[in-house]
Amino acid sequence: xxSDLEQLFGFLRFPSISTDSRHSxxxxxxxxxxxxxxxxxxxxxxxxxxxxxxxxxxxxxxxEGRLNVLIYGHYDVQPVDPLDLWESAPxxxxxxxxxxxxxxCADNKGQMLAHLIGAGKTLRESGDLPVNLTFLFEGEExxxxxxxxxxxxxxxxxxxxxxxxxxxxxMVAPGVPxxxxxxxxxxxxxxxxxxxxxxxxxxLFGGAVANPATAVGRLIASLHDxxxxxxxxxxxxxxxxxEAWEREMWAKVPGVSDGDFLKVTGSPSLFGEKGFSPAExxxxxxxxEVNGVxxxxxxxxxxxxxxxxxxxxxxxxxVPDQDPKDIMAKVKGHLEAHCPAGVTVxxxxxxxxxxxxxxxxxxxxxxxxEALRNAFSAEPVMIRGGGSIPIVQDFREILGADTLLLGLxxxxxQIHSPNENFPVENFEAGIRLNRALLEALSxxxxx
Amino acid sequence: xxSDLEQLFGFLRFPSISTDSRHSxxxxxxxxxxxxxxxxxxxxxxxxxxxxxxxxxxxxxxxEGRLNVLIYGHYDVQPVDPLDLWESAPxxxxxxxxxxxxxxCADNKGQMLAHLIGAGKTLRESGDLPVNLTFLFEGEExxxxxxxxxxxxxxxxxxxxxxxxxxxxxMVAPGVPxxxxxxxxxxxxxxxxxxxxxxxxxxLFGGAVANPATAVGRLIASLHDxxxxxxxxxxxxxxxxxEAWEREMWAKVPGVSDGDFLKVTGSPSLFGEKGFSPAExxxxxxxxEVNGVxxxxxxxxxxxxxxxxxxxxxxxxxVPDQDPKDIMAKVKGHLEAHCPAGVTVxxxxxxxxxxxxxxxxxxxxxxxxEALRNAFSAEPVMIRGGGSIPIVQDFREILGADTLLLGLxxxxxQIHSPNENFPVENFEAGIRLNRALLEALSxxxxx
Numbered sequence: 092x093x094s095d096l097e098q099l100f101g102f103l104r105f106p107s108i109s110t111d112s113r114h115s116x117x118x119x120x121x122x123x124x125x126x127x128x129x130x131x132x133x134x135x136x137x138x139x140x141x142x143x144x145x146x147x148x149x150x151x152x153x154x155e156g157r158l159n160v161l162i163y164g165h166y167d168v169q170p171v172d173p174l175d176l177w178e179s180a181p182x183x184x185x186x187x188x189x190x191x192x193x194x195x196c197a198d199n200k201g202q203m204l205a206h207l208i209g210a211g212k213t214l215r216e217s218g219d220l221p222v223n224l225t226f227l228f229e230g231e232e233x234x235x236x237x238x239x240x241x242x243x244x245x246x247x248x249x250x251x252x253x254x255x256x257x258x259x260x261x262m263v264a265p266g267v268p269x270x271x272x273x274x275x276x277x278x279x280x281x282x283x284x285x286x287x288x289x290x291x292x293x294x295l296f297g298g299a300v301a302n303p304a305t306a307v308g309r310l311i312a313s314l315h316d317x318x319x320x321x322x323x324x325x326x327x328x329x330x331x332x333x334e335a336w337e338r339e340m341w342a343k344v345p346g347v348s349d350g351d352f353l354k355v356t357g358s359p360s361l362f363g364e365k366g367f368s369p370a371e372x373x374x375x376x377x378x379x380e381v382n383g384v385x386x387x388x389x390x391x392x393x394x395x396x397x398x399x400x401x402x403x404x405x406x407x408x409x410v411p412d413q414d415p416k417d418i419m420a421k422v423k424g425h426l427e428a429h430c431p432a433g434v435t436v437x438x439x440x441x442x443x444x445x446x447x448x449x450x451x452x453x454x455x456x457x458x459x460x461e462a463l464r465n466a467f468s469a470e471p472v473m474i475r476g477g478g479s480i481p482i483v484q485d486f487r488e489i490l491g492a493d494t495l496l497l498g499l500x501x502x503x504x505q506i507h508s509p510n511e512n513f514p515v516e517n518f519e520a521g522i523r524l525n526r527a528l529l530e531a532l533s534x535x536x537x538x
Numbered sequence: 539x540x541s542d543l544e545q546l547f548g549f550l551r552f553p554s555i556s557t558d559s560r561h562s563x564x565x566x567x568x569x570x571x572x573x574x575x576x577x578x579x580x581x582x583x584x585x586x587x588x589x590x591x592x593x594x595x596x597x598x599x600x601x602e603g604r605l606n607v608l609i610y611g612h613y614d615v616q617p618v619d620p621l622d623l624w625e626s627a628p629x630x631x632x633x634x635x636x637x638x639x640x641x642x643c644a645d646n647k648g649q650m651l652a653h654l655i656g657a658g659k660t661l662r663e664s665g666d667l668p669v670n671l672t673f674l675f676e677g678e679e680x681x682x683x684x685x686x687x688x689x690x691x692x693x694x695x696x697x698x699x700x701x702x703x704x705x706x707x708x709m710v711a712p713g714v715p716x717x718x719x720x721x722x723x724x725x726x727x728x729x730x731x732x733x734x735x736x737x738x739x740x741x742l743f744g745g746a747v748a749n750p751a752t753a754v755g756r757l758i759a760s761l762h763d764x765x766x767x768x769x770x771x772x773x774x775x776x777x778x779x780x781e782a783w784e785r786e787m788w789a790k791v792p793g794v795s796d797g798d799f800l801k802v803t804g805s806p807s808l809f810g811e812k813g814f815s816p817a818e819x820x821x822x823x824x825x826x827e828v829n830g831v832x833x834x835x836x837x838x839x840x841x842x843x844x845x846x847x848x849x850x851x852x853x854x855x856x857v858p859d860q861d862p863k864d865i866m867a868k869v870k871g872h873l874e875a876h877c878p879a880g881v882t883v884x885x886x887x888x889x890x891x892x893x894x895x896x897x898x899x900x901x902x903x904x905x906x907x908e909a910l911r912n913a914f915s916a917e918p919v920m921i922r923g924g925g926s927i928p929i930v931q932d933f934r935e936i937l938g939a940d941t942l943l944l945g946l947x948x949x950x951x952q953i954h955s956p957n958e959n960f961p962v963e964n965f966e967a968g969i970r971l972n973r974a975l976l977e978a979l980s981x982x983x984x985x
Contacts, residue, residue, distance in 0.1 A: 110839030170841055234839060279840050288804025292954040293827045294925030297855050298819035299799050301809035304828035308758025352746050357735025362748035362880030372745035380740045381751035382843055383834035392557030393726050393888050394617055395853050396829055396954055406842050408744050433809030441840055478741030507739040507843055
């Protein structure tokens with residue numbers, strides 16, 4: 092195993108699950124490891140406490156007259172349940188079939204560490220970088236980055252930059268370098284329905300009181316029509332329609348056909364808004380998803396209760412020009428208006444982030460395309476991403492810089508799922524990409 | 539504490555949860571305790587293995603020319619979760635405010651043991667009973683008595699009887715002796731909806747595939763209209779309408795007003811089929827209830843997944859003349875026909891039992907009314923029960939005898955819920971009731 096891979100394995104062994112308070116110490120230990128690793132490469136690195144998990148900064152010696160580049164990544168990871176579906180332990184990385192298998196290998200530790208190693212090697216070999224580089228690594232991306240925007244505001248001068256690069260997205264197909272010029276936003280909430288003051292015997296009381304587990308089904312069903320169109324009033328008001336050139340460009344992108352989506356998801360059939368391809372549905376159309384639902388008895392056998400309460404966790408993926416606060420207000424209004432008789436509803440808003448859209452052919456965009464072409468020896472494609480990296484909007488608003496999204500994960504990376512994986516060759520390409528990117532970006536200064 | 543209560547506490551300490559295979563040894567130990575206890579009173583007792591949990595029989599010496607009476611009870615109990623809502627440990631009985639608090643104290647250990655103690659005391663004091671008595675105690679009532687009907691068939695001659703008595707129902711109000719002349723039946727199933735072959739990232743794939751947790755909501759919502767009427771085709775076809783004399787009699791029953799139901803359930807409002815009182819809704823109208831629903835992430839924080847599957851546990855309470863097999867076939871057809879696009883549905887039928895109806899004024903019914911009057915020094919009321927004791931139908935079909943349902947639990951007994959309780963005075967009244975009942979029944983022989 093190469094020393095680069097050994098370094099990645101060390102990084103992956105930290106169970107840095109940001110959403111679970113039992114793992115707070117692991118998240119912090121992971122941040123400390125990053126500081127030491129950056130320092131070993133010759134960067135000046137520092138750990139910054141926040142009200143949540145720490146931010147890590149690392150930088151080369153900055154000199155006047157050079158382009159200022161910020162590279163962002165996150166070292167926190169998603170939870171791992173259901174644990175029994177993992178073929179190898181999530182925090183004991185393994186290589187099988189040319190891929191690394193571990194929680195966080197693709198999202199985002201493998202991608203972010205490739206940049207750190209790429210720049211670190213350039214620094215070791217050349218004694219300098221072609222740009223003024225700052226790494227910004229956070230530990231709260233998977234919980235919506237609640238403390239990053241305040242951190243950006245507090246460190247606005249230190250983090251001032253011309254352009255930002257992030258590798259936290261995907262490639263449309265193996266070997267096809269991919270740039271995302273847009274992302275969906277997100278708005279989350281948890282909804283609790285309450286009925287009787289305790290679980291009731293469904294024989295003694297069934298028929299005379301409302302059942303919160305029935306009510307949660309009715310509330311979920313109110314979100315869509317039978318064709319999957321969202322029924323929240325005004326939900327589509329601010330949705331920007333796809334441009335003709337985007338639909339034309341995306342129609343040629345490999346790896347996103349109906350057959351590809353069927354294969355990657357393993358769903359019995361595709362299902363989505365009529366009149367849009369799967370790529371259009373996931374990159375440029377909004378959604379309402381149930382991420383979790385629960386109520387009553389879920390164990391072995393049966394228990395004939397009317398549960399006292401039931402809950403549903405919802406998330407909405409948003410597209411330009413939808414606003415998460417506006418959408419959550421509309422959703423809350425919808426849920427309250429559609430709350431079935433006989434139960435009460437409580438809507439607890441969660442994290443959110445705005446959708447993002449930028450010009451793929453700006454001078455930085457063109458430099459990124461060149462770097463992708465060089466690192467992969469193939470023509471890059473330009474798409475939008477279906478996921479949400481809300482902080483790119485914060486970067487634009489607080490730091491005034493656009494973000495280049497240069498993804499390295501494959502569509503079957505199984506991020507957020509059991510058996511997350513990342514090809515060894517993509518990790519190595521990421522290291523090459525960083526070196527090509529800093530070189531290409533440094534030349535935009537002269538344009 | 540009286541020795542009767544000490545005996546009950548010993549009985550309650552067995553965690554005889556029949557639905558949970560981890561408690562099989564506890565169920566068996568509880569059955570052995572019953573055999574010893576019956577033998578100590580002078581009964582001939584025996585433990586009978588079944589493919590599931592054991593049946594216990596106990597009898598006095600039977601003599602020709604006397605009425606044959608069978609008394610049934612069950613020594614298994616419901617699960618105890620959510621455990622954190624119990625004010626005292628479910629299997630460490632306590633007396634507070636004149637009530638016994640423990641899982642199973644009302645359903646059914648307290649009620650059945652009152653009969654065993656009542657008859658046992660008569661036997662000890664008089665050396666005989668006025669009838670030929672057989673106790674039949676089973677350990678699988680809470681899982682639908684899968685092995686009882688075969689047992690009845692195999693022991694048909696040994697269990698031959700003129701009438702059966704069961705105390706496993708409720709009293710409409712404290713001090714008001716209550717006889718149930720009908721019960722609802724039941725049909726249960728578990729429904730599993732499957733979509734993608736694993737949990738998916740809701741950003742990358744949301745919008746292009748169906749979400750099983752959304753689909754389970756839509757399927758649940760298909761069961762009722764907004765007024766709570768069940769939408770399964772043909773569901774009401776065989777429902778026998780209430781007789782005028784029943785509605786008139788029930789309108790005078792204490793403890794079942796709207797206010798009583800609101801107080802006992804703690805629901806924000808009542809909700810049920812229009813045109814029926816809560817008593818009518820729960821005693822004489824069928825239901826479709828969600829006993830449990832689950833899918834996706836239910837832990838702390840958020841996890842933006844599209845779950846691979848979701849499930850719902852359903853039970854249907856049935857009234858004369860609905861047939862559980864017919865209803866389950868209709869339900870399965872409905873669920874398959876209403877399965878949302880993009881997911882597959884599997885319906886796994888569970889336990890079932892027929893509804894029951896008998897004449898409250900038969901000669902045995904009148905004897906039971908007299909016994910209730912004597913034991914409680916109050917006029918009894920005649921109702922139907924909302925719960926299900928499917929085996930009373932088996933008693934009728936296999937043993938050819940009707941069942942007297944003489945309930946001792948109060949409506950706030952919290953059976954199947956945390957903090958199950960049973961008044962000490964009802965336990966003592968149950969002992970008196972047994973003695974009055976055997977006396978009154980013995981006289982029907984001469985009528």
